[in-house]
Amino acid sequence: MKDRYAVIGNPIGHTKSPLIHGLFAQETGEDLSYTALEGPVEPADAFAATVRAFIAAGGKGMNVTAPFKLQAFALADERSERAELAGAANALRFEGGRIVAENFDGVGLLRDIEVNLGLPIAGKRVLILGAGGAARGALLPFVAARPAELVIANRHVAKAQTLVAQVVADSPLLACGYRELAAMGHFDLVVNATSASLAGELPPLPPGVFSATGAAYELVYGKGLTPFLRLAREAAVPRVADGVGMLVEQAAEAFAWWRGVRPQTRAVIDRLTVPLD
Ligand code: ATR
Secondary structure (H helix, E strand, C coil): CCEEEEEEECCCCCCCHHHHHHHHHHHHCCCEEEEEEECCCCCCCHHHHHHHHHHHCCEEEEEECCCCHHHHHHHCCEECHHHHHHCCCCEEEEECCEEEEECCHHHHHHHHHHHHCCCCCCCCEEEEECCCHHHHHHHHHHHHCCCCEEEEECCCHHHHHHHHHCCCCCCCEEEECCHHHHHCCCEEEEEECCCHHHHCCCCCCCCCCEEEEEEEEECCCCCCCCHHHHHHHHCCCCEEECCHHHHHHHHHHHHHHHHCCCCCCHHHHHHHCCCCC
16 A cells, blocks of 8 residues: 555645645655545544544644644644744654644745755845744744844744744844834845735835845745835846745655655646746
8 A cells, every 4th residue: 555645724725735646656766645634624523533644544644824823733742843933834744653844835935945945044134024934933943044133023023022032142133013113124034924915905015124235035936026016126126036936845845855855846836837937
């Protein structure tokens, strides 16, 4: 029997994960199956039962998407440091009766920015918008990339402050509200980790946060020019990107974690890229 993997979410119809992992398996010659599972939202313990049934049927690992990332984290017997800070899991591995939780969203994002977009973070001024799950998942990999400054801006400043307080004391981290950004000059990289774009909204960014030599990154993918990316374009930011590369890179990290071989990502990113305009 083939080793079984799946992505679990609800809704799950839009997922690109079976396509991505199918292409990875083809390219690396790994013999596995990868499907999409619509997880049950109710009753509360149904998610755990679904995961356990998948393990009993030969499941070796899962990707986890909304709304199950917190439940997957809670279900695990072991959790990586990244998953701990995010308080959420986007990948699970099943080994010897144990469930291990990881969160590759942040490393996937960093790899896309540094390797695919060619923008090394070391020594740069970085601004992350938002302090929800997406920002939490990205934080440790950003700190590890040694930016000169890492500012987390959120409407509810206390949420950004709580997040910053959880990270090692000697990192160049600062939490603030959007108004305070006006006095902070421009940033080499601005990452939109809010959920504003999903509602067609724009975080209240003061003019001047973007750099004419920098980059703007939107975690949402496949939605064309979101209000955030449009603003970046208007500010003549030379490099603007959506999250398609992050999506493929986090998948590659999970694949490598499960199978011990890292697939190539360029062709898969190109295949999934929807032009911004
Ligand atoms: P999750 O944890 O699932 O990612 P969340 O905790 O609701 O979701 O986080 C969403 C993030 O997007 C939050 O940082 C939220 O800001 P607040 O914490 O201040 O609410 C941010 N967000 C959502 N809509 C926004 C908008 N229109 N402008 C700015 N920030 C927004």
